[in-house]
Amino acid sequence: MELVFSLAIGLLTATGLYLLLKEQTFSVILGLTLLSYGVNLLLFASGRLAVNAPPLVLGGIERHSDPLPQALVLTAIVIGFGMTAYLIALALRAKGESGSDHVDAGADKE
Amino acid sequence: MTHLVILPILLPLAAAVACTLMRSSIQAQRRVSLSAALAMIPVAFLLLERASHGGIDVYALGGWRAPFGIVLVLDRLAALMAALCILLALPALFYAAGGIDAEGRHFHALFQLQVAGLNGAFLTGDLFNLFVFFEVLLLASYGLLSHGNGLSRARAGLTYVVLNLAGSALFLIALGLLYGTLGTLNMADMAEALTRLPAADQALVRTAGAFLVAVFALKAALLPLSFWLPHVYGAACAPVAALFAIMTKVGIYAVLRVSAVTFSAAPFTADLLQPWLMPFAIATIAVGTLGALAARRLGVVVANFIVVSTGTLLAAIAVSSTDAVAAALYYLVHSTLVSAGFFLLADRIAAARGASSDHFASGPPLTNAMALGAGYLTLAIAICGAPPLSGFIGKAMILQSVQGAALAPAAWAAILLSSLLPALVLARTASVFFWEPRPPRAGMLLQLGWPTAAIVLLAAASPLLSVFAAPVAAYARAAAEQLHSPRSYYGAVLGADAEIQRERRP
Numbered sequence: 108m109e110l111v112f113s114l115a116i117g118l119l120t121a122t123g124l125y126l127l128l129k130e131q132t133f134s135v136i137l138g139l140t141l142l143s144y145g146v147n148l149l150l151f152a153s154g155r156l157a158v159n160a161p162p163l164v165l166g167g168i169e170r171h172s173d174p175l176p177q178a179l180v181l182t183a184i185v186i187g188f189g190m191t192a193y194l195i196a197l198a199l200r201a202k203g204e205s206g207s208d209h210v211d212a213g214a215d216k217e
Numbered sequence: 218m219t220h221l222v223i224l225p226i227l228l229p230l231a232a233a234v235a236c237t238l239m240r241s242s243i244q245a246q247r248r249v250s251l252s253a254a255l256a257m258i259p260v261a262f263l264l265l266e267r268a269s270h271g272g273i274d275v276y277a278l279g280g281w282r283a284p285f286g287i288v289l290v291l292d293r294l295a296a297l298m299a300a301l302c303i304l305l306a307l308p309a310l311f312y313a314a315g316g317i318d319a320e321g322r323h324f325h326a327l328f329q330l331q332v333a334g335l336n337g338a339f340l341t342g343d344l345f346n347l348f349v350f351f352e353v354l355l356l357a358s359y360g361l362l363s364h365g366n367g368l369s370r371a372r373a374g375l376t377y378v379v380l381n382l383a384g385s386a387l388f389l390i391a392l393g394l395l396y397g398t399l400g401t402l403n404m405a406d407m408a409e410a411l412t413r414l415p416a417a418d419q420a421l422v423r424t425a426g427a428f429l430v431a432v433f434a435l436k437a438a439l440l441p442l443s444f445w446l447p448h449v450y451g452a453a454c455a456p457v458a459a460l461f462a463i464m465t466k467v468g469i470y471a472v473l474r475v476s477a478v479t480f481s482a483a484p485f486t487a488d489l490l491q492p493w494l495m496p497f498a499i500a501t502i503a504v505g506t507l508g509a510l511a512a513r514r515l516g517v518v519v520a521n522f523i524v525v526s527t528g529t530l531l532a533a534i535a536v537s538s539t540d541a542v543a544a545a546l547y548y549l550v551h552s553t554l555v556s557a558g559f560f561l562l563a564d565r566i567a568a569a570r571g572a573s574s575d576h577f578a579s580g581p582p583l584t585n586a587m588a589l590g591a592g593y594l595t596l597a598i599a600i601c602g603a604p605p606l607s608g609f610i611g612k613a614m615i616l617q618s619v620q621g622a623a624l625a626p627a628a629w630a631a632i633l634l635s636s637l638l639p640a641l642v643l644a645r646t647a648s649v650f651f652w653e654p655r656p657p658r659a660g661m662l663l664q665l666g667w668p669t670a671a672i673v674l675l676a677a678a679s680p681l682l683s684v685f686a687a688p689v690a691a692y693a694r695a696a697a698e699q700l701h702s703p704r705s706y707y708g709a710v711l712g713a714d715a716e717i718q719r720e721r722r723p
Contacts, residue, residue, distance in 0.1 A: 132375065139379065150389055150396075154397075179392070182349065194378050197363065210375070
């Protein structure tokens, strides 16, 4: 499972970085979303991967998984979601004003 | 346990909520926001007074003690930074109350949220909590940056948001690696965990530490990561740019705090900053100075001065002796207040020049040229670091403390040239603005009022910092000493019984 997990993180991060460096705002936003998926998985894995281990102390259960990374990941997801929503709104406004989706559109007009 | 420590976060948060509820009336928002900022002033002095005795106050949120809960820690450095933020917010709000706050919606709510985020970042003792407060202040800053309209603001906002989102991703990667290896994110507890880290994990922790420093360098605008700043700060409206003056200082504070409290604990992380911080800082000074020379607007010139001040501060922090850190803290207070004042003054001059704005082209003659000129002269002397104002004292302290360090001659040259060349830029600007008016057409009449009061307050900061240089420098020195003896910090945060029962992880 570790191998699959780490491959998924690596793939998401690499794709995210590639898209982040493109010149269309839309690709950049997609790239940031993928990057944040990869990062969230990494954060989740920092508590070690465990199957069938609840993060709660319940009677009769010996193995527990670390609850803290799950809380951290929740925070990170919420923040990342809000940021992406704002970024899309901002990109739409910039596109509406300059008429182009290029990241540098209108930069020479300053 | 005193509740004073959490007031600098709760008060602006409450004001932000109140401002959001009163969305229809800008007058009511102004009243709430200004009274919150005024009420914060005594809090700032209480914080400073409490910290000046040398004790460290730890506030465990929800009563959960460290390392299991999140703590706020008030020591001399945190108190200084929070007080600086509070003292900066009031004049910026005064200025905004002159009418800029009505140009878009929710200005006051966002402004107060940013103040809450800034104070939280200064006070927290937990690395993940630092991330959350970074996000709070960044989210508010995204909104503030696009306050008012215009393509340049939307574009600058887009660059800024994308860059900071990438920075946040890097921050989270660092946090994940650190939690995975150390098992804690409390800064004091991380220091303890570093000392008993198995050799196999050391490289991973070093990598995570380097990521962390890179994120802080992005916030502070250290050279390879500094090119966003002039663009963004130059596009923001004046009171927002003034508040942003302290945002780069959050990065510098974080570098200082994490390196002194956490990374200093183990030899394999203690030298993380050493080999490269100084050359990058010197290069930052050079690039900022060149940027100021090349700028075509006064607002962009001031934004480049912020880059220069980052370089100067990090050059001192790279030396990391107590003297150097003390000098850096004094200079940090000075440069924040003075560059904020300069942003506001540039906006006043732009308003007085009408269509020519703050571009370097001859425009209509300035009314109130004497008052504007006096403010300009004061702030220009302060920001260049010419005697007798506080910039000179700060730079002299830094030069003295850099002596004998590696690369000292280059640092001296950079810091001295970064005084001389900006002086040329500012003199040229002044001759265009004040002495080369295009004669016809009367200039617009400037109204006195809130904005003028804001500029007077910030312009008075530099003479006051010179007059009271001795007590401020003594406080900065004590703060640096406290920072460099982290034993008391660990003791205050983790309690006397150092051995905490932990569960071993697989």
